Amino acid sequence: MENIxxxxxxxxxxxxxxxPIVKTKKAMKELESGHIIEILATDKGSKADLKAxxxxxxxxxxxxxxxxxxxxxxxxxxxxxxxxNENKHPHTISNEELIPLLEKNNQAVVLDVxxxxxxxxxxxxxxxxxxxxxxxxxxxxxxxxxxxxxICRTGSRSDLAAQMLTKNGFEKVxxxxxxxxxxxxxxxxx
Amino acid sequence: MAIRxxxxxxxxxxxxxxxELFILDVRNEDDFQDWKIEGSNFSYLNIPYFELLDGVDxxxxxxxxxxxxxxxxxxxGSSIMVADMLSEKGIDVxxxxxxxxxxxxHLEPVKLGNLTDGGELYQFVRLGKGCLSYxxxxxxxxxxxxxxxxxxxxxxxxxxxxxxxxxxxxxxxxADHISGGRLIAEATGAAYWLPPKDAxxxxxxxxRLEDGNEVTIGGTSMNIHSLYSPGHTIGSTSFVIEDSYLxxxxxxxxxxxxxxxLAGLAEDWVGDLRESLYNRxxxxxxxxxxxxxxxxxxxxxxxxxxxxxxxxxxxxxNHGLNIExxxxxxxxxTENLPPQPNAFKEIRETNMGKIxxxxxxxxxxxxxxxxxxxx
Numbered sequence: 001m002e003n004i005x006x007x008x009x010x011x012x013x014x015x016x017x018x019x020p021i022v023k024t025k026k027a028m029k030e031l032e033s034g035h036i037i038e039i040l041a042t043d044k045g046s047k048a049d050l051k052a053x054x055x056x057x058x059x060x061x062x063x064x065x066x067x068x069x070x071x072x073x074x075x076x077x078x079x080x081x082x083x084x085n086e087n088k089h090p091h092t093i094s095n096e097e098l099i100p101l102l103e104k105n106n107q108a109v110v111l112d113v114x115x116x117x118x119x120x121x122x123x124x125x126x127x128x129x130x131x132x133x134x135x136x137x138x139x140x141x142x143x144x145x146x147x148x149x150x151i152c153r154t155g156s157r158s159d160l161a162a163q164m165l166t167k168n169g170f171e172k173v174x175x176x177x178x179x180x181x182x183x184x185x186x187x188x189x190x
Numbered sequence: 191m192a193i194r195x196x197x198x199x200x201x202x203x204x205x206x207x208x209x210e211l212f213i214l215d216v217r218n219e220d221d222f223q224d225w226k227i228e229g230s231n232f233s234y235l236n237i238p239y240f241e242l243l244d245g246v247d248x249x250x251x252x253x254x255x256x257x258x259x260x261x262x263x264x265x266x267g268s269s270i271m272v273a274d275m276l277s278e279k280g281i282d283v284x285x286x287x288x289x290x291x292x293x294x295x296h297l298e299p300v301k302l303g304n305l306t307d308g309g310e311l312y313q314f315v316r317l318g319k320g321c322l323s324y325x326x327x328x329x330x331x332x333x334x335x336x337x338x339x340x341x342x343x344x345x346x347x348x349x350x351x352x353x354x355x356x357x358x359x360x361x362x363x364x365a366d367h368i369s370g371g372r373l374i375a376e377a378t379g380a381a382y383w384l385p386p387k388d389a390x391x392x393x394x395x396x397x398r399l400e401d402g403n404e405v406t407i408g409g410t411s412m413n414i415h416s417l418y419s420p421g422h423t424i425g426s427t428s429f430v431i432e433d434s435y436l437x438x439x440x441x442x443x444x445x446x447x448x449x450x451x452l453a454g455l456a457e458d459w460v461g462d463l464r465e466s467l468y469n470r471x472x473x474x475x476x477x478x479x480x481x482x483x484x485x486x487x488x489x490x491x492x493x494x495x496x497x498x499x500x501x502x503x504x505x506x507x508n509h510g511l512n513i514e515x516x517x518x519x520x521x522x523x524t525e526n527l528p529p530q531p532n533a534f535k536e537i538r539e540t541n542m543g544k545i546x547x548x549x550x551x552x553x554x555x556x557x558x559x560x561x562x563x564x565x
Contacts, residue, residue, distance in 0.1 A: 018268040021240045044554060045264050052218040053240040 005116045007035035013042045020046040021053055034079035036117045041071045063121035074117045089162035091174045098176055099185040109148045113161040122189040132157045144170055151176040193273040195287040196260055198296035202317055205229045206495035212257045216272050217264055225558045227293060228488040239268035246275045265289040294318040297343050300496045305432055309412050313496050320484050321367050322497055329408025333357040335437055336483045337370040344374055355380045357405055361439025362426040363388035365452040366531040368552050369541045385425030393543035399427055419470055421463025422448035436478040441466055443482040444490040444499050447510030449527055452534055456524045464519055467511060476502025532558040
Protein backbone atom coordinates (compact mmCIF):
# COMPACT_ATOMS: atom_id res chain seq x y z
CA MET A 1 0.00 0.00 0.00
CA GLU A 2 1.08 3.54 -0.63
CA ASN A 3 2.78 5.30 2.20
CA ILE A 4 0.60 7.94 3.81
CA UNK A 5 2.50 10.69 5.59
CA UNK A 6 0.63 12.45 8.31
CA UNK A 7 1.48 15.40 10.52
CA UNK A 8 -0.44 14.17 13.48
CA UNK A 9 -2.08 11.02 14.81
CA UNK A 10 -5.06 10.80 17.12
CA UNK A 11 -5.97 7.59 18.85
CA UNK A 12 -9.70 7.41 19.45
CA UNK A 13 -9.87 3.63 19.52
CA UNK A 14 -12.42 2.18 21.92
CA UNK A 15 -14.20 5.50 22.25
CA UNK A 16 -17.88 5.72 21.47
CA UNK A 17 -19.66 8.55 19.77
CA UNK A 18 -19.43 11.55 20.36
CA UNK A 19 -15.85 11.25 21.64
CA PRO A 20 -14.02 10.59 18.32
CA ILE A 21 -15.36 13.85 16.91
CA VAL A 22 -14.95 15.79 20.14
CA LYS A 23 -11.28 14.78 20.20
CA THR A 24 -10.79 15.42 16.50
CA LYS A 25 -12.23 18.89 16.79
CA LYS A 26 -9.84 19.67 19.62
CA ALA A 27 -6.83 18.24 17.79
CA MET A 28 -7.79 20.15 14.65
CA LYS A 29 -7.50 23.45 16.52
CA GLU A 30 -3.84 22.73 17.27
CA LEU A 31 -3.06 21.53 13.77
CA GLU A 32 -1.42 23.82 11.21
CA SER A 33 -3.45 24.76 8.17
CA GLY A 34 -2.95 22.34 5.31
CA HIS A 35 -1.61 19.63 7.58
CA ILE A 36 -2.92 16.07 7.68
CA ILE A 37 -4.29 14.26 10.70
CA GLU A 38 -4.86 10.54 11.00
CA ILE A 39 -7.61 9.47 13.38
CA LEU A 40 -7.78 5.88 14.59
CA ALA A 41 -11.23 4.82 15.68
CA THR A 42 -13.21 1.67 16.28
CA ASP A 43 -16.65 3.27 16.33
CA LYS A 44 -18.13 2.37 12.93
CA GLY A 45 -20.30 5.46 12.91
CA SER A 46 -17.22 7.67 13.04
CA LYS A 47 -16.71 7.47 9.28
CA ALA A 48 -19.99 9.05 8.20
CA ASP A 49 -19.89 11.53 11.07
CA LEU A 50 -16.31 12.68 10.48
CA LYS A 51 -17.04 13.13 6.82
CA ALA A 52 -20.15 15.18 7.54
CA UNK A 53 -18.42 17.17 10.25
CA UNK A 54 -15.45 17.92 7.98
CA UNK A 55 -17.76 19.14 5.23
CA UNK A 56 -19.68 21.42 7.54
CA UNK A 57 -16.58 22.81 9.25
CA UNK A 58 -14.68 23.38 6.00
CA UNK A 59 -12.00 20.76 6.53
CA UNK A 60 -11.12 18.25 3.88
CA UNK A 61 -12.10 14.63 4.44
CA UNK A 62 -9.63 12.54 2.43
CA UNK A 63 -10.74 9.01 3.10
CA UNK A 64 -10.82 6.05 5.45
CA UNK A 65 -8.94 2.78 5.43
CA UNK A 66 -10.18 -0.14 7.47
CA UNK A 67 -7.55 -2.47 8.86
CA UNK A 68 -8.45 -5.38 11.12
CA UNK A 69 -11.35 -3.63 12.78
CA UNK A 70 -9.67 -0.23 13.11
CA UNK A 71 -10.81 2.67 10.97
CA UNK A 72 -8.04 5.04 9.92
CA UNK A 73 -9.54 8.36 8.90
CA UNK A 74 -7.55 11.05 7.09
CA UNK A 75 -8.45 14.72 7.30
CA UNK A 76 -6.66 17.83 6.08
CA UNK A 77 -7.08 21.09 7.92
CA UNK A 78 -8.55 23.81 5.74
CA UNK A 79 -5.98 26.25 4.54
CA UNK A 80 -6.57 29.97 4.11
CA UNK A 81 -4.00 30.23 1.33
CA UNK A 82 -6.18 28.22 -0.98
CA UNK A 83 -9.23 30.39 -0.65
CA UNK A 84 -7.65 33.85 -0.69
CA ASN A 85 -4.64 34.07 -2.97
CA GLU A 86 -5.02 34.99 -6.57
CA ASN A 87 -3.14 32.74 -8.93
CA LYS A 88 -0.05 34.36 -10.45
CA HIS A 89 1.54 31.79 -12.72
CA PRO A 90 0.78 32.94 -16.31
CA HIS A 91 0.34 29.54 -17.97
CA THR A 92 -2.78 27.62 -17.02
CA ILE A 93 -4.86 24.86 -18.48
CA SER A 94 -8.38 23.79 -17.54
CA ASN A 95 -9.27 20.30 -16.34
CA GLU A 96 -11.32 19.79 -19.52
CA GLU A 97 -8.37 20.68 -21.75
CA LEU A 98 -5.95 18.49 -19.86
CA ILE A 99 -7.98 15.29 -20.15
CA PRO A 100 -7.71 14.90 -23.99
CA LEU A 101 -4.14 16.20 -23.90
CA LEU A 102 -3.06 13.41 -21.56
CA GLU A 103 -4.69 10.85 -23.81
CA LYS A 104 -2.64 12.04 -26.80
CA ASN A 105 0.65 13.06 -25.23
CA ASN A 106 2.21 10.38 -23.08
CA GLN A 107 5.37 12.42 -22.60
CA ALA A 108 3.53 15.02 -20.51
CA VAL A 109 4.30 14.92 -16.80
CA VAL A 110 1.49 15.45 -14.30
CA LEU A 111 2.96 16.68 -11.04
CA ASP A 112 0.62 16.35 -8.08
CA VAL A 113 1.74 18.69 -5.27
CA UNK A 114 -0.92 17.77 -2.73
CA UNK A 115 -0.01 15.96 0.47
CA UNK A 116 0.71 12.26 0.10
CA UNK A 117 -2.50 11.37 1.94
CA UNK A 118 -4.56 13.38 -0.53
CA UNK A 119 -2.71 11.72 -3.40
CA UNK A 120 -3.21 8.26 -1.92
CA UNK A 121 -7.01 8.53 -1.92
CA UNK A 122 -7.28 9.57 -5.56
CA UNK A 123 -4.96 10.88 -8.26
CA UNK A 124 -4.58 10.94 -12.03
CA UNK A 125 -3.03 7.64 -13.18
CA UNK A 126 0.71 8.10 -13.69
CA UNK A 127 0.85 11.42 -11.81
CA UNK A 128 4.11 12.07 -9.94
CA UNK A 129 3.60 12.87 -6.26
CA UNK A 130 5.78 15.53 -4.66
CA UNK A 131 4.00 17.46 -1.89
CA UNK A 132 4.38 21.23 -2.11
CA UNK A 133 6.48 21.37 1.05
CA UNK A 134 9.07 18.99 -0.41
CA UNK A 135 9.14 20.30 -3.95
CA UNK A 136 12.06 22.70 -3.67
CA UNK A 137 14.50 20.04 -2.50
CA UNK A 138 13.17 17.36 -4.86
CA UNK A 139 12.60 19.27 -8.07
CA UNK A 140 16.02 18.19 -9.32
CA UNK A 141 14.49 14.79 -10.03
CA UNK A 142 12.17 16.27 -12.64
CA UNK A 143 13.05 16.60 -16.31
CA UNK A 144 13.55 20.28 -17.23
CA UNK A 145 12.71 19.63 -20.88
CA UNK A 146 9.34 17.98 -20.21
CA UNK A 147 5.99 19.69 -20.20
CA UNK A 148 4.94 19.67 -16.58
CA UNK A 149 1.29 20.02 -15.61
CA UNK A 150 1.12 20.94 -11.96
CA ILE A 151 -2.06 20.00 -10.14
CA CYS A 152 -3.41 20.26 -6.59
CA ARG A 153 -6.93 20.34 -5.21
CA THR A 154 -8.09 23.83 -6.17
CA GLY A 155 -5.25 25.36 -8.20
CA SER A 156 -3.61 27.45 -5.44
CA ARG A 157 -0.83 25.23 -4.19
CA SER A 158 -0.11 24.27 -7.79
CA ASP A 159 0.15 27.96 -8.66
CA LEU A 160 2.83 28.45 -6.00
CA ALA A 161 4.54 25.27 -7.16
CA ALA A 162 4.51 26.42 -10.79
CA GLN A 163 6.05 29.75 -9.84
CA MET A 164 8.70 27.99 -7.84
CA LEU A 165 9.57 25.58 -10.65
CA THR A 166 9.83 28.48 -13.11
CA LYS A 167 12.22 30.22 -10.76
CA ASN A 168 14.29 27.04 -10.67
CA GLY A 169 14.71 26.97 -14.44
CA PHE A 170 11.76 24.89 -15.60
CA GLU A 171 10.35 26.42 -18.75
CA LYS A 172 7.30 24.40 -19.74
CA VAL A 173 5.28 24.56 -16.54
CA UNK A 174 1.48 24.80 -16.66
CA UNK A 175 -0.90 25.15 -13.74
CA UNK A 176 -4.05 23.00 -13.90
CA UNK A 177 -7.20 24.82 -12.76
CA UNK A 178 -9.22 24.15 -10.80
CA UNK A 179 -7.57 20.78 -10.16
CA UNK A 180 -8.53 17.53 -8.45
CA UNK A 181 -11.55 18.93 -6.59
CA UNK A 182 -13.43 18.96 -9.89
CA UNK A 183 -11.51 16.35 -11.83
CA UNK A 184 -13.80 14.23 -14.01
CA UNK A 185 -11.11 12.20 -15.80
CA UNK A 186 -9.62 8.91 -14.71
CA UNK A 187 -8.57 8.55 -11.08
CA UNK A 188 -6.75 5.82 -9.24
CA UNK A 189 -6.08 5.38 -5.54
CA UNK A 190 -7.29 3.59 -2.41
CA MET B 191 -32.74 19.61 35.63
CA ALA B 192 -32.05 15.95 35.39
CA ILE B 193 -32.26 14.24 32.06
CA ARG B 194 -34.38 11.15 31.80
CA UNK B 195 -33.70 8.02 29.76
CA UNK B 196 -36.67 6.89 27.70
CA UNK B 197 -36.83 3.25 26.72
CA UNK B 198 -37.67 2.09 23.21
CA UNK B 199 -40.76 0.40 24.66
CA UNK B 200 -41.98 3.77 25.99
CA UNK B 201 -41.47 5.36 22.59
CA UNK B 202 -43.39 2.45 21.03
CA UNK B 203 -46.32 3.20 23.36
CA UNK B 204 -46.21 6.83 22.24
CA UNK B 205 -46.37 5.71 18.62
CA UNK B 206 -49.32 3.42 19.32
CA UNK B 207 -51.12 6.12 21.30
CA UNK B 208 -50.49 8.68 18.56
CA UNK B 209 -49.00 10.90 21.24
CA GLU B 210 -47.25 14.18 20.50
CA LEU B 211 -43.49 14.01 20.79
CA PHE B 212 -40.76 16.34 19.59
CA ILE B 213 -37.72 14.42 18.41
CA LEU B 214 -34.38 16.18 18.35
CA ASP B 215 -32.38 13.79 16.20
CA VAL B 216 -28.66 14.52 16.51
CA ARG B 217 -27.39 11.96 13.98
CA ASN B 218 -25.85 13.19 10.76
CA GLU B 219 -28.21 14.41 8.06
CA ASP B 220 -27.84 11.41 5.74
CA ASP B 221 -28.74 8.97 8.49
CA PHE B 222 -31.73 11.06 9.48
CA GLN B 223 -32.94 11.37 5.88
CA ASP B 224 -32.58 7.63 5.42
CA TRP B 225 -34.36 6.51 8.54
CA LYS B 226 -35.97 7.97 11.65
CA ILE B 227 -38.52 7.21 14.37
CA GLU B 228 -41.92 7.56 12.76
CA GLY B 229 -45.04 8.61 14.64
CA SER B 230 -48.29 10.16 13.42
CA ASN B 231 -47.96 13.12 15.76
CA PHE B 232 -44.20 13.33 16.06
CA SER B 233 -42.34 16.43 14.95
CA TYR B 234 -38.64 16.61 14.23
CA LEU B 235 -35.51 18.70 14.29
CA ASN B 236 -32.33 17.23 12.89
CA ILE B 237 -29.09 18.90 13.98
CA PRO B 238 -26.00 16.67 14.02
CA TYR B 239 -24.38 16.51 17.46
CA PHE B 240 -21.08 17.67 16.01
CA GLU B 241 -22.69 21.01 15.15
CA LEU B 242 -23.52 21.45 18.84
CA LEU B 243 -20.12 20.82 20.40
CA ASP B 244 -19.68 24.53 21.12
CA GLY B 245 -23.12 24.93 22.62
CA VAL B 246 -26.84 24.55 22.08
CA ASP B 247 -27.80 28.25 22.12
CA UNK B 248 -28.59 28.25 18.41
CA UNK B 249 -31.29 25.64 18.66
CA UNK B 250 -33.03 26.77 21.84
CA UNK B 251 -35.61 28.84 20.02
CA UNK B 252 -36.40 25.94 17.70
CA UNK B 253 -37.50 23.74 20.59
CA UNK B 254 -41.22 23.84 21.36
CA UNK B 255 -42.39 24.83 24.81
CA UNK B 256 -44.81 22.47 26.52
CA UNK B 257 -44.05 19.42 24.38
CA UNK B 258 -42.11 16.35 25.41
CA UNK B 259 -38.67 16.45 23.83
CA UNK B 260 -36.70 13.32 23.07
CA UNK B 261 -33.07 13.52 21.98
CA UNK B 262 -32.05 10.68 19.70
CA UNK B 263 -28.75 9.50 18.25
CA UNK B 264 -27.27 6.29 16.90
CA UNK B 265 -26.22 4.63 20.15
CA UNK B 266 -27.12 7.12 22.92
CA GLY B 267 -23.74 8.74 23.77
CA SER B 268 -24.24 11.87 21.71
CA SER B 269 -27.86 12.25 22.74
CA ILE B 270 -26.81 12.20 26.41
CA MET B 271 -24.24 14.90 25.68
CA VAL B 272 -26.79 17.12 23.94
CA ALA B 273 -29.50 16.37 26.51
CA ASP B 274 -27.09 17.39 29.29
CA MET B 275 -26.33 20.66 27.53
CA LEU B 276 -30.05 21.41 27.10
CA SER B 277 -30.70 20.49 30.69
CA GLU B 278 -28.10 23.01 31.83
CA LYS B 279 -30.10 25.63 29.96
CA GLY B 280 -33.13 24.64 32.03
CA ILE B 281 -34.87 22.59 29.37
CA ASP B 282 -36.49 19.34 30.41
CA VAL B 283 -35.60 16.59 27.95
CA UNK B 284 -35.32 12.81 27.64
CA UNK B 285 -32.92 10.78 25.56
CA UNK B 286 -33.56 7.48 23.83
CA UNK B 287 -31.86 4.75 25.83
CA UNK B 288 -29.67 2.70 23.49
CA UNK B 289 -30.33 5.09 20.61
CA UNK B 290 -31.53 4.03 17.17
CA UNK B 291 -29.77 0.71 17.73
CA UNK B 292 -32.23 -0.11 20.51
CA UNK B 293 -35.10 1.31 18.49
CA UNK B 294 -34.24 -0.92 15.55
CA UNK B 295 -34.12 -3.96 17.80
CA HIS B 296 -37.25 -3.31 19.83
CA LEU B 297 -40.21 -5.64 19.34
CA GLU B 298 -43.59 -4.74 20.75
CA PRO B 299 -45.92 -7.73 21.16
CA VAL B 300 -49.57 -7.05 20.29
CA LYS B 301 -52.31 -9.60 20.84
CA LEU B 302 -54.30 -10.16 17.66
CA GLY B 303 -56.94 -12.45 19.00
CA ASN B 304 -57.98 -15.66 20.67
CA LEU B 305 -57.84 -19.00 18.93
CA THR B 306 -59.77 -22.17 19.71
CA ASP B 307 -59.44 -23.67 23.20
CA GLY B 308 -57.72 -20.70 24.82
CA GLY B 309 -55.12 -20.31 22.10
CA GLU B 310 -53.69 -16.88 21.30
CA LEU B 311 -52.10 -15.17 18.34
CA TYR B 312 -49.53 -12.42 18.83
CA GLN B 313 -47.91 -10.04 16.40
CA PHE B 314 -44.45 -8.70 17.23
CA VAL B 315 -44.20 -5.21 15.80
CA ARG B 316 -40.67 -4.06 15.07
CA LEU B 317 -41.45 -0.37 14.70
CA GLY B 318 -37.90 0.68 13.91
CA LYS B 319 -37.64 -1.57 10.90
CA GLY B 320 -41.21 -2.24 9.85
CA CYS B 321 -40.87 -5.99 10.40
CA LEU B 322 -43.73 -8.10 11.70
CA SER B 323 -43.34 -11.56 13.16
CA TYR B 324 -45.83 -13.86 14.83
CA UNK B 325 -46.32 -16.33 17.62
CA UNK B 326 -49.29 -18.66 17.83
CA UNK B 327 -49.77 -20.31 21.21
CA UNK B 328 -52.08 -23.20 22.02
CA UNK B 329 -52.20 -25.70 24.84
CA UNK B 330 -48.62 -25.16 26.03
CA UNK B 331 -47.13 -25.21 22.53
CA UNK B 332 -46.10 -22.38 20.24
CA UNK B 333 -45.19 -21.69 16.63
CA UNK B 334 -43.08 -18.72 15.54
CA UNK B 335 -43.27 -17.21 12.07
CA UNK B 336 -40.76 -14.86 10.40
CA UNK B 337 -38.75 -14.31 13.58
CA UNK B 338 -36.20 -11.49 13.75
CA UNK B 339 -32.65 -12.04 15.00
CA UNK B 340 -33.65 -10.87 18.51
CA UNK B 341 -34.38 -14.46 19.43
CA UNK B 342 -34.38 -13.91 23.21
CA UNK B 343 -37.58 -11.95 22.97
CA UNK B 344 -39.50 -14.91 21.50
CA UNK B 345 -37.93 -17.41 23.86
CA UNK B 346 -38.81 -15.33 26.91
CA UNK B 347 -42.27 -14.56 25.64
CA UNK B 348 -43.04 -18.25 25.09
CA UNK B 349 -41.68 -18.99 28.56
CA UNK B 350 -43.89 -16.34 30.13
CA UNK B 351 -46.86 -18.08 28.49
CA UNK B 352 -45.66 -21.52 29.65
CA UNK B 353 -45.44 -22.62 26.04
CA UNK B 354 -42.80 -24.70 24.32
CA UNK B 355 -41.87 -23.59 20.83
CA UNK B 356 -42.43 -26.60 18.55
CA UNK B 357 -42.40 -25.13 15.06
CA UNK B 358 -40.53 -22.24 13.51
CA UNK B 359 -41.38 -20.99 10.01
CA UNK B 360 -39.96 -18.52 7.56
CA UNK B 361 -42.39 -17.60 4.81
CA UNK B 362 -39.40 -17.02 2.51
CA UNK B 363 -35.68 -16.37 2.48
CA UNK B 364 -35.57 -12.81 3.82
CA ALA B 365 -33.45 -10.14 2.17
CA ASP B 366 -34.17 -7.19 4.43
CA HIS B 367 -33.56 -8.59 7.88
CA ILE B 368 -31.66 -11.45 9.45
CA SER B 369 -33.91 -14.33 10.42
CA GLY B 370 -33.80 -15.68 13.95
CA GLY B 371 -35.69 -18.79 12.87
CA ARG B 372 -32.80 -21.21 12.77
CA LEU B 373 -31.39 -20.08 16.15
CA ILE B 374 -34.78 -20.38 17.84
CA ALA B 375 -35.18 -23.88 16.43
CA GLU B 376 -31.71 -24.82 17.64
CA ALA B 377 -32.35 -23.40 21.12
CA THR B 378 -35.70 -25.15 21.56
CA GLY B 379 -35.41 -28.30 19.48
CA ALA B 380 -38.29 -27.05 17.34
CA ALA B 381 -38.67 -27.96 13.68
CA TYR B 382 -37.44 -25.24 11.31
CA TRP B 383 -39.48 -24.94 8.13
CA LEU B 384 -38.35 -23.19 4.95
CA PRO B 385 -39.71 -23.28 1.40
CA PRO B 386 -37.27 -25.58 -0.46
CA LYS B 387 -37.27 -23.37 -3.58
CA ASP B 388 -35.80 -20.54 -1.48
CA ALA B 389 -33.46 -22.90 0.36
CA UNK B 390 -31.48 -24.42 -2.50
CA UNK B 391 -28.26 -22.88 -1.26
CA UNK B 392 -28.72 -23.14 2.49
CA UNK B 393 -25.98 -24.83 4.50
CA UNK B 394 -28.15 -26.39 7.22
CA UNK B 395 -30.88 -29.00 7.54
CA UNK B 396 -34.51 -27.84 7.49
CA UNK B 397 -38.05 -29.15 7.04
CA ARG B 398 -39.48 -28.70 3.55
CA LEU B 399 -42.35 -26.24 3.67
CA GLU B 400 -44.60 -27.04 0.72
CA ASP B 401 -48.06 -26.18 -0.52
CA GLY B 402 -50.71 -27.88 1.56
CA ASN B 403 -48.57 -28.76 4.60
CA GLU B 404 -50.65 -28.98 7.77
CA VAL B 405 -49.10 -28.41 11.15
CA THR B 406 -50.96 -28.58 14.44
CA ILE B 407 -49.94 -26.86 17.64
CA GLY B 408 -51.06 -28.00 21.06
CA GLY B 409 -52.52 -31.38 20.22
CA THR B 410 -55.28 -30.97 17.68
CA SER B 411 -56.48 -27.57 18.71
CA MET B 412 -54.74 -25.26 16.26
CA ASN B 413 -54.12 -25.76 12.62
CA ILE B 414 -51.66 -23.99 10.35
CA HIS B 415 -52.10 -24.60 6.65
CA SER B 416 -49.49 -23.53 4.12
CA LEU B 417 -50.26 -22.03 0.72
CA TYR B 418 -47.61 -21.69 -1.97
CA SER B 419 -47.66 -18.04 -3.12
CA PRO B 420 -44.49 -17.21 -5.08
CA GLY B 421 -43.55 -13.79 -6.46
CA HIS B 422 -41.49 -11.93 -3.89
CA THR B 423 -39.25 -14.97 -3.96
CA ILE B 424 -39.85 -18.18 -5.87
CA GLY B 425 -40.48 -20.08 -2.64
CA SER B 426 -42.69 -17.57 -0.83
CA THR B 427 -45.37 -19.40 1.12
CA SER B 428 -48.38 -18.05 3.02
CA PHE B 429 -50.12 -19.55 6.03
CA VAL B 430 -53.75 -19.79 6.96
CA ILE B 431 -54.28 -20.16 10.70
CA GLU B 432 -57.58 -21.70 11.82
CA ASP B 433 -59.37 -20.45 8.72
CA SER B 434 -59.25 -16.96 10.21
CA TYR B 435 -55.84 -15.43 9.57
CA LEU B 436 -53.78 -15.21 6.39
CA UNK B 437 -50.07 -14.67 6.95
CA UNK B 438 -48.86 -13.26 3.66
CA UNK B 439 -45.13 -12.88 4.27
CA UNK B 440 -43.76 -10.34 1.79
CA UNK B 441 -46.31 -11.01 -0.95
CA UNK B 442 -49.10 -8.73 0.20
CA UNK B 443 -48.96 -5.81 2.62
CA UNK B 444 -51.69 -3.50 3.89
CA UNK B 445 -51.03 -0.64 1.51
CA UNK B 446 -48.63 -2.19 -0.98
CA UNK B 447 -47.53 -5.45 -2.56
CA UNK B 448 -44.28 -7.42 -2.61
CA UNK B 449 -41.41 -6.58 -4.94
CA UNK B 450 -40.02 -9.35 -7.10
CA UNK B 451 -36.49 -8.08 -7.62
CA LEU B 452 -34.49 -8.76 -4.45
CA ALA B 453 -32.99 -11.98 -5.73
CA GLY B 454 -32.21 -10.40 -9.09
CA LEU B 455 -35.07 -12.17 -10.92
CA ALA B 456 -37.79 -9.54 -11.23
CA GLU B 457 -38.61 -10.45 -14.84
CA ASP B 458 -38.95 -14.14 -14.03
CA TRP B 459 -41.01 -13.73 -10.90
CA VAL B 460 -43.42 -10.98 -11.86
CA GLY B 461 -45.81 -13.53 -13.42
CA ASP B 462 -45.78 -15.58 -10.22
CA LEU B 463 -46.50 -12.48 -8.17
CA ARG B 464 -49.50 -11.69 -10.35
CA GLU B 465 -50.79 -15.26 -10.14
CA SER B 466 -50.44 -15.37 -6.33
CA LEU B 467 -52.18 -12.05 -5.76
CA TYR B 468 -54.83 -12.11 -8.47
CA ASN B 469 -55.74 -15.81 -8.49
CA ARG B 470 -54.64 -17.70 -5.40
CA UNK B 471 -55.55 -15.00 -2.90
CA UNK B 472 -58.70 -14.13 -4.87
CA UNK B 473 -60.01 -17.65 -4.25
CA UNK B 474 -59.68 -17.28 -0.48
CA UNK B 475 -62.34 -16.01 1.89
CA UNK B 476 -62.63 -12.23 2.02
CA UNK B 477 -63.08 -12.56 5.77
CA UNK B 478 -59.50 -13.77 6.34
CA UNK B 479 -57.45 -11.26 8.29
CA UNK B 480 -54.28 -10.46 6.41
CA UNK B 481 -51.13 -10.41 8.55
CA UNK B 482 -48.10 -9.32 6.52
CA UNK B 483 -44.41 -9.61 7.41
CA UNK B 484 -43.91 -5.86 7.02
CA UNK B 485 -45.44 -2.45 7.11
CA UNK B 486 -44.03 0.54 5.27
CA UNK B 487 -45.74 3.49 6.90
CA UNK B 488 -46.90 4.27 10.37
CA UNK B 489 -50.39 4.94 8.94
CA UNK B 490 -50.76 1.20 8.38
CA UNK B 491 -50.95 0.59 12.13
CA UNK B 492 -54.38 0.03 13.67
CA UNK B 493 -55.32 1.83 16.87
CA UNK B 494 -54.06 -1.01 19.04
CA UNK B 495 -50.70 -0.99 17.24
CA UNK B 496 -51.42 -4.09 15.20
CA UNK B 497 -50.98 -4.31 11.45
CA UNK B 498 -53.92 -6.35 10.15
CA UNK B 499 -56.82 -5.94 7.76
CA UNK B 500 -59.47 -8.14 6.14
CA UNK B 501 -58.53 -9.56 2.76
CA UNK B 502 -61.79 -8.26 1.30
CA UNK B 503 -60.88 -4.72 2.35
CA UNK B 504 -57.46 -5.03 0.73
CA UNK B 505 -59.03 -6.21 -2.53
CA UNK B 506 -61.02 -2.99 -2.47
CA UNK B 507 -58.39 -0.56 -1.27
CA ASN B 508 -54.88 -1.82 -1.96
CA HIS B 509 -53.75 -0.28 -5.24
CA GLY B 510 -51.46 -3.25 -5.98
CA LEU B 511 -54.49 -5.58 -6.05
CA ASN B 512 -56.40 -3.38 -8.45
CA ILE B 513 -54.24 -3.14 -11.53
CA GLU B 514 -56.41 -4.91 -14.11
CA UNK B 515 -53.98 -4.52 -16.99
CA UNK B 516 -51.28 -7.16 -16.77
CA UNK B 517 -48.72 -5.16 -18.75
CA UNK B 518 -49.21 -2.19 -16.46
CA UNK B 519 -48.80 -4.45 -13.42
CA UNK B 520 -45.58 -5.83 -14.88
CA UNK B 521 -44.29 -2.31 -15.44
CA UNK B 522 -45.15 -1.09 -11.94
CA UNK B 523 -43.46 -3.95 -10.11
CA THR B 524 -40.31 -4.10 -12.24
CA GLU B 525 -39.62 -0.45 -13.05
CA ASN B 526 -38.87 2.52 -10.82
CA LEU B 527 -38.55 0.34 -7.76
CA PRO B 528 -37.40 1.89 -4.50
CA PRO B 529 -33.71 1.41 -3.62
CA GLN B 530 -32.89 -2.12 -2.51
CA PRO B 531 -32.52 -2.70 1.24
CA ASN B 532 -29.16 -2.07 2.86
CA ALA B 533 -26.78 -5.03 2.48
CA PHE B 534 -29.56 -7.27 1.11
CA LYS B 535 -27.11 -9.66 -0.55
CA GLU B 536 -25.19 -10.21 2.68
CA ILE B 537 -28.45 -10.60 4.57
CA ARG B 538 -29.57 -13.33 2.16
CA GLU B 539 -26.23 -15.09 2.55
CA THR B 540 -26.50 -14.89 6.33
CA ASN B 541 -29.99 -16.38 6.18
CA MET B 542 -28.64 -19.20 4.02
CA GLY B 543 -25.97 -19.91 6.63
CA LYS B 544 -23.19 -19.08 4.17
CA ILE B 545 -21.75 -16.31 6.30
CA UNK B 546 -21.97 -15.72 10.03
CA UNK B 547 -21.30 -12.06 10.79
CA UNK B 548 -20.83 -10.97 14.42
CA UNK B 549 -23.60 -9.12 16.19
CA UNK B 550 -22.19 -5.65 15.51
CA UNK B 551 -21.98 -6.41 11.80
CA UNK B 552 -25.48 -7.90 11.76
CA UNK B 553 -26.77 -4.70 13.29
CA UNK B 554 -24.98 -2.62 10.67
CA UNK B 555 -26.39 -4.78 7.90
CA UNK B 556 -29.94 -4.18 9.05
CA UNK B 557 -29.59 -0.44 9.49
CA UNK B 558 -32.10 1.67 7.64
CA UNK B 559 -35.71 1.46 6.64
CA UNK B 560 -37.55 -1.49 5.19
CA UNK B 561 -37.86 -1.53 1.43
CA UNK B 562 -39.64 -4.75 0.52
CA UNK B 563 -42.70 -3.31 -1.12
CA UNK B 564 -43.98 -1.68 -4.26
CA UNK B 565 -46.73 0.90 -3.92
